[in-house]
Amino acid sequence: MEIKKGTFKKGIHPSYNKHYTSSLPIEIMPSPKEVAIPMSMHTGAPATPVVEVGQYVHLGELIGQAAGYISANIHASVSGTVKAIEPRLMGNGSKVSCVVIENDFQDAPCENVEKHDPETVSPEEIVKIIQNAGIVGEGGATFPTSVKLSPGPDAKIDYVIINGAECEPYLTSDHAYMREHADKVAGGLHLAMKVFGLEKGYIGIEDNKPDAIEAFKALNDDSIIVYELETKYPQGSEKHLISAIAGREVPSGGLPAQAGCIVINAGTAGAIYDAVTEGKPLYERVVTVTGSGIKQPRVLSFRIGTNVNEIIEYCGGLTDDIAKVILGGPMMGPAIYDPNVPAGKGTSGILCLNRADAHIEDPSNCIRCAKCTEVCPMGLMPMYLGAFSQKRNFEKCDEYNALDCIECGCCAFTCPARRPLVAEIRVAKRGVQALRKKRG
Ligand code: SF4
Numbered sequence: 001m002e003i004k005k006g007t008f009k010k011g012i013h014p015s016y017n018k019h020y021t022s023s024l025p026i027e028i029m030p031s032p033k034e035v036a037i038p039m040s041m042h043t044g045a046p047a048t049p050v051v052e053v054g055q056y057v058h059l060g061e062l063i064g065q066a067a068g069y070i071s072a073n074i075h076a077s078v079s080g081t082v083k084a085i086e087p088r089l090m091g092n093g094s095k096v097s098c099v100v101i102e103n104d105f106q107d108a109p110c111e112n113v114e115k116h117d118p119e120t121v122s123p124e125e126i127v128k129i130i131q132n133a134g135i136v137g138e139g140g141a142t143f144p145t146s147v148k149l150s151p152g153p154d155a156k157i158d159y160v161i162i163n164g165a166e167c168e169p170y171l172t173s174d175h176a177y178m179r180e181h182a183d184k185v186a187g188g189l190h191l192a193m194k195v196f197g198l199e200k201g202y203i204g205i206e207d208n209k210p211d212a213i214e215a216f217k218a219l220n221d222d223s224i225i226v227y228e229l230e231t232k233y234p235q236g237s238e239k240h241l242i243s244a245i246a247g248r249e250v251p252s253g254g255l256p257a258q259a260g261c262i263v264i265n266a267g268t269a270g271a272i273y274d275a276v277t278e279g280k281p282l283y284e285r286v287v288t289v290t291g292s293g294i295k296q297p298r299v300l301s302f303r304i305g306t307n308v309n310e311i312i313e314y315c316g317g318l319t320d321d322i323a324k325v326i327l328g329g330p331m332m333g334p335a336i337y338d339p340n341v342p343a344g345k346g347t348s349g350i351l352c353l354n355r356a357d358a359h360i361e362d363p364s365n366c367i368r369c370a371k372c373t374e375v376c377p378m379g380l381m382p383m384y385l386g387a388f389s390q391k392r393n394f395e396k397c398d399e400y401n402a403l404d405c406i407e408c409g410c411c412a413f414t415c416p417a418r419r420p421l422v423a424e425i426r427v428a429k430r431g432v433q434a435l436r437k438k439r440g
């Protein structure tokens with residue numbers, strides 16, 4: 001197996017704080033009494049419930065049908081009885097229709113589960129299986145993977161890259177998954193390579209995960225090239241991973257496929273392998289429960305739809321000096337006001353921070369130090385974008401390429417005035433999109 005090195009320009013070196021969980025194995029959390037499974041845990045149209053209240057459902061049974069090309073199927077994560085189909089509060093503050101299932105703790109499997117031999121399954125079958133299994137990007141973007149693997153007849157894909165960077169501070173789910181299931185990740189990579197008829201595949205891992213790199217080396221697979229990447233944030237952003245591995249640039253406003261690349265998260269690759277070889281839909285995933293505000297940090301495999309409060313309780317509960325709970329990592333994850341929400345396909349982390357670590361400070365005026373520009377990995381000028389956004393001058397935001405912002409948070413992290421730059425730029429992006437729509 002070939003090992004290479006790589007990195008990208010700019011970026012930052014925050015405190016990674018992975019020590020809470022980096023050496024912990026994946027623990028399987030017992031399934032809860034009840035799951036509330038959101039019909040929207042993916043980019044695109046919410047799925048349509050296809051079960052009724054009172055109906056018995058099996059583990060892995062389809063309960064929500066994808067409602068469009070960019071959408072995803074949803075499956076039961078426990079067996080039991082559908083108790084309700086009702087809107088429930090999500091981590092982002094929205095309300096989403098959820099299928100609530102009362103667990104009978106039997107894990108009664110679906111009949112007619114189809115298993116395929118990875119050697120003989122066809123490229124078309126692979127994409128169809130992934131679509132049926134409701135697989136979406138587990139890194140947080142939750143884009144439907146079958147759509148990603150269908151870039152159109154004109155696309156020429158040269159690189160399929162597994163994203164094992166996991167550059168977000170604190171998070172170690174992908175690290176643990178790669179260390180324990182390198183074979184499945186490699187299996188998923190081979191299946192994705194088959195879709196595009198490629199002989200070589202790539203895995204990018206930051207060099208702060210040497211044991212994960214060793215796990216892939218031990219596979220002794222000459223068709224996989226492992227890139228040992230400099231530990232630097234945001235190395236796991238698709239665009240920067242492509243830059244580090246393929247040396248290509250994704251065009252402004254474009255997709256990785258336009259640069260001949262497909263990027264798949266490590267956990268997602270494992271889910272692809274499980275779907276093809278075991279007929280298993282995406283109904284469980286791994287989450288890092290971590291930070292100074294949780295009593296027993298853990299890396300857990302949980303059933304989709306488990307309440308975040310229950311996951312926190314399983315980890316001993318919050319500390320008395322808890323200040324903030326974030327879904328995801330500290331750079332890109334949203335803080336939540338109420339942990340009484342379901343954990344879904346995109347829940348990679350539950351980060352609990354005490355008062356000392358939460359850094360809740362009031363912003364002051366911009367001092368024009370340009371530190372935000374120095375670190376922006378997209379070459380943007382965040383201080384201007386923030387200022388134009390505040391004035392709702394979306395023409396100027398467009399001129400300064402607001403839509404290229406990947407919301408990595410490097411600018412806000414570096415800003416000595418603690419300006420809420422990412423929040424301001426998110427507003428700018430929405431404004432620019434509305435403006436462009438109006439322009440036609
Ligand atoms: S402007 Fe966007 S891409 Fe640039 S550092 Fe800030 S959040 Fe990241």
Ligand code: SF4
Pocket residue numbers: 365366367368369370371372373382383411414415416417418419421
């Ligand atoms: S880092 Fe903060 S204070 Fe410095 S220029 Fe950017 S927004 Fe202004």
